[in-house]
Amino acid sequence: MKKILFYFSFLFLLCNTGCEQILIEDDPENKAVDNFNLLWNTVDEKYSFFIYKNIDWDSVYSVYRPRVENGMPQQELFGVMAEMLNVLEDGHVNLSSSFNVSRNWNWYLNYPQNFNYVLLERNYLQDDFEITGPFRNKIIGKVGYIYYGSFVSGFTDGQMNYLIQKFKDCKGIIIDIRDNGGGRIDLIARLTSYFVKEEHLAGYVRYKDGPGHDEFTSFYPQKVEPAGKTFSQPVAVLTNRSVYSAANAFASFMASLPDAVLIGDRTGGGGGAPYSGELMNGWRFRFSTTQMVNVNKEQIENGVAVDIEQNLLPADEARGVDSILERALEYFKEK
């Protein structure tokens, strides 16, 4: 009996194996229909703009599910899923496979570009501009000009203080974020902080709080504290339709400042921050789960309107003139 007890102990060990797998359900099978359902369900529970965009996601299922069959070619399945996600018309919605990435870029492809960096560099920046961290900068006609191409690139207090000191005698500051597709969320308030003098309410944000399309947290105020040193001049922010996501939010923040104007074309939008998931077949997807709104609680998902509309006119572009930059320079001459 001692041996039985001893062997029993080890048998008891064995019987413990796999127990948690009883309690943790298996993934659905890696079949086309299961992958489609997982994608549709995850988006259904967490996407944040169904009501704002008036999208009937249930009817979208009815339209696209019949086109999915187990065993269908992967490219074809990808095409159906991509087409379904395209209904959301959201630049933050992507489906990634090894052979393709679905995307919606109509928020800028359907509009004039309104930016020509080659023209900017050759005729305005030329060979005497400075590169201070991510900022290409120069004094142009007594106005401090800063080009910031991507919110993926961080910056330091030292770099900003350098620009503040460099431009201290300028009558205005132009911060050009045309073609800035976004990046780090934390840099939005951080960059704005160099343009505010006191604590400033710049916007609101809310998050999906449950699986219902209308389940959100309350709106959290987004306040910007001034940085140690700030620009003292009025500021013009240059935008085009390619301004998206974090850059779009920055434009919204700046639009709330009393001495800031937006010049150019309406921004592309992207007021929701993306959240990732994956399917059983290894494909990954992301979509928006938050809503950023401006200080008046108006959605910025479809862009931020400018104060002064100005396109890059083809005739001006042909003769090497950036109409939007010139309009901003003219704005400061008039002040």
Add this chain to the structure above:
Amino acid sequence: MRLFYLLFLLMAPGLSLYAQNSPGLRNVIVDSSSYVPVDKYRALGVSYTTTRDEALSPLVFQGPGVTFSASSWKYNRNWLLQPAFTGRLHLLKNASGSSVYNEAAFKYQYTALRELLSLQHGNWRFWAGPEAGMLLNMRLHSRNTNNIASYDWAGFLGASAMVSNRFSLWGRTFAVSNQLHIPLFFLYARPPFAWAVPPAIFEEAEGAWKEVFQVGTLNNIMSLSNQVNLDFYLRKRKKGKLVQYRAFRLTYNWNYFAVGTGNPLKTGGHALSFSRVITF
């Protein structure tokens, strides 16, 4: 097959009560009536975890890891006091192998067991008592956007029960103990429904901490842990003379933790570790 395993597990405590012992066994677990030093265990081992953390992914991730622990058993009159710290590090992969994430799990608990029953001259003992502790699990899924990290933090109060047995086999003395831990009340924190960090903190909202922590019981949060220890001596001889006994412990642990609200989580795993008993 899994149903068989579950039924066997439920039967095991009952079956063990019918085990027999022969007289004259040396009591590896010393009589509680006399004061004894604290037995300290420093264990190192391997583990395997299965996790579905919907804050990171809707899929199940599984993988191996290493486990380490520091614990002690202290006898105090009729009580057995067990402070224990456990850490585990895992690399988890989904079924298709398309992505991985790292997991670090830490747990500290303090258990106070009281001997309720002693049979066959102390060869069989049954213990039960309260316990308190906290756990912290962190996961990092670097391929995600924004929901890169996930965490589970919980402080808990619960109960534990243990059955211990000593016996001799092949001229050596062994002790086996099987201890079950069931936390009953929790204060816990998990990522919110669709973001990596509770937005109340992220947005520095007033009273943010009230939204971070939630009170839970078995209806929305569950934790189970079962530990089987095998204690044994090895003799150290020098020039043919017995100079020292060295005590060792082999431990098998099964654990499960699940949160049903917000971003649901289910995680469970096994660990096999080995430690030398530092004082005995």
